[in-house]
Amino acid sequence: MATRHLYVVRHGAADPFGELTEAGRRQSHLLGERLACLPIDVIWHSPLPRAVRSAQVMGDQLPGVPVREAVELVDHVPYVPEHPPAAWAGFFDGYDAAEAAAGARSAEALISRFARPADVETHEVLVTHAYPVAWLVRHALDAPPVRWLELNCGNAALTVIEHRSGLAPTLVLYNDMGHLPPDLRWTGFGATVRP
Template sequence: MATRNLYVVRHGAADPFGELTEVGERQTELLAARLARLPVDAVWHSPLARAVRSARIIGEHLPGVPVREAAELVDHIPHVPDEIPPAWAGFFDGYGAEEAASGARLADALTDRFARPADTETHEVLVTHAYQVAWLVRHALDAPPVRWLGMSCGNTAVTAIGYRHGMAPAVLLYNDMGHLPAELRWTGFGPGVRP
């Protein structure tokens, strides 16, 4: 039975201007070496600079594999809950109905394009952002839309989801950073204890 295999990855660590840092480039090199062991058919990336650069680095390790932009992978807020959890009130402060509707349309476009089976066996890498990784996992698990909140994703972490006709999606890996040494893990998060 054909499986559409998505390897959904967050871009490497970036600076405040959205450009990859040296750490982000090193993380992405290590991710690319890991992905080079897979039969990748295509690399899709967000139009934002940090994802574009990450995808190009990955593409350098995958000769002959097309590297293309997918607007659906852009960084956005995929869902604004009707009742915002108190811990998230500041995050959504000032977020209007028009922005929420736009985010919902982008989230639907993302799942419509990528979160579905294919007729042939495929292996695709999606280079995107933390919120989009969380949204795809939430969607694969058929969890309520609010569950995307709080699903942290490390830079260059791998999430693998398989889609087959007639079956529920299978989340095979989530936020796997096994290709990174300890000092390169958990970038993009605040201070605290990390596993």
């Protein structure tokens, strides 16, 4: 039975303009080194600069592996709850129906392209953003749509999801930062304890 192995990663740390910082380059390099022992077929990345550059840095550690853009990996809000949790009320304030519908279409395109089995064994790296990582994990767990809000993804953290025909997806690993030294383990979402 063929397995589609997805190595889903959030881009490295970036500045307010979306360019990788020195820490983001180090994170991406270390993640590339970790992936180098695997039979990676392709690195897909979001069209946004922080993901593009992260994929390029990882690709430097994986000679011969193609690095390609996938618009489905672009940063987006995949689901807007009708009644957001109080902690998220400010985030969704002013979000209109058109924006919510566009996010839902992007989420469906992401799932349709990547969250399904392949005809042959594949090993694909997806360099994306925190929200699409959370959406793919939520989908793999068949959790209610609102649960994506509770998944906080670290910069250059590794999540592994496997898809096989006729079976539910398997979440093998979530948000693993073992390849990063403590000073590079961060979610990018405010001050917090770094594991």
